[in-house]
Amino acid sequence: MVSIALIFLIIVISIFCYIFFAPFYLELDSTRNLYRLRFHYLARVSFQMVDDLPFIQLQIFGWKKQLNILNIWRSGPKKQSKQSVATQKSKKRKAKSSTIPWKKIKNVLASFRINHCQISLDFGDVRANALLYPIVYCIKVKSKKNIAVNFIGENKIILEIENSLARMSWAYISSS
Numbered sequence: 001m002v003s004i005a006l007i008f009l010i011i012v013i014s015i016f017c018y019i020f021f022a023p024f025y026l027e028l029d030s031t032r033n034l035y036r037l038r039f040h041y042l043a044r045v046s047f048q049m050v051d052d053l054p055f056i057q058l059q060i061f062g063w064k065k066q067l068n069i070l071n072i073w074r075s076g077p078k079k080q081s082k083q084s085v086a087t088q089k090s091k092k093r094k095a096k097s098s099t100i101p102w103k104k105i106k107n108v109l110a111s112f113r114i115n116h117c118q119i120s121l122d123f124g125d126v127r128a129n130a131l132l133y134p135i136v137y138c139i140k141v142k143s144k145k146n147i148a149v150n151f152i153g154e155n156k157i158i159l160e161i162e163n164s165l166a167r168m169s170w171a172y173i174s175s176s
Contacts, residue, residue, distance in 0.1 A: 022164060025037070026159075029157070029159075030155065035047040043058075053068060107171040107175035112162070115161070118159075120148050124153075
């Protein structure tokens with residue numbers, strides 16, 4: 001009986017550690033129309049346009065589900081009771097009085113790792129492109145990423161950002 005409980009405990013701890021340390025990725029690729037959030041190999045959420053309708057495709061352990069975003073929005077919010085509306089108003093008052101921990105937010109954002117970045121933009125106006133070219137060039141030099149303004153009408157974004165719950169937690173805790 002003790003060995004079964006120990007095995008169960010080891011399995012639960014292993015799953016928790018995997019979820020905590022496994023990376024998740026935000027992938028944007030305009031050349032392949034790929035816009036998704038991927039959690040290691042287990043799950044992914046993709047945004048797709050099918051016949052001019054926006055869809056979200058969920059894939060978890062091989063199980064797939066495709067949801068039409070417009071149908072989700074059309075269903076609308078459910079009616080709330082008077083008590084829940086009152087509690088929401090009191091929460092809003094409390095939220096206004098608290099201060100935002102900007103240092104912690106900055107450190108959590110800094111914990112994200114950019115694995116691949118290739119951005120080439122044309123703003124549709126030659127003057128705007130000319131004005132933004134030196135600014136974008138400075139950003140390119142400072143960030144050491146492939147970011148550019150072009151004058152040929154090409155808009156291309158290929159971006160992969162990685163993080164994990166462990167890194168985000170460590171950045172949040174260590175910023176005190």
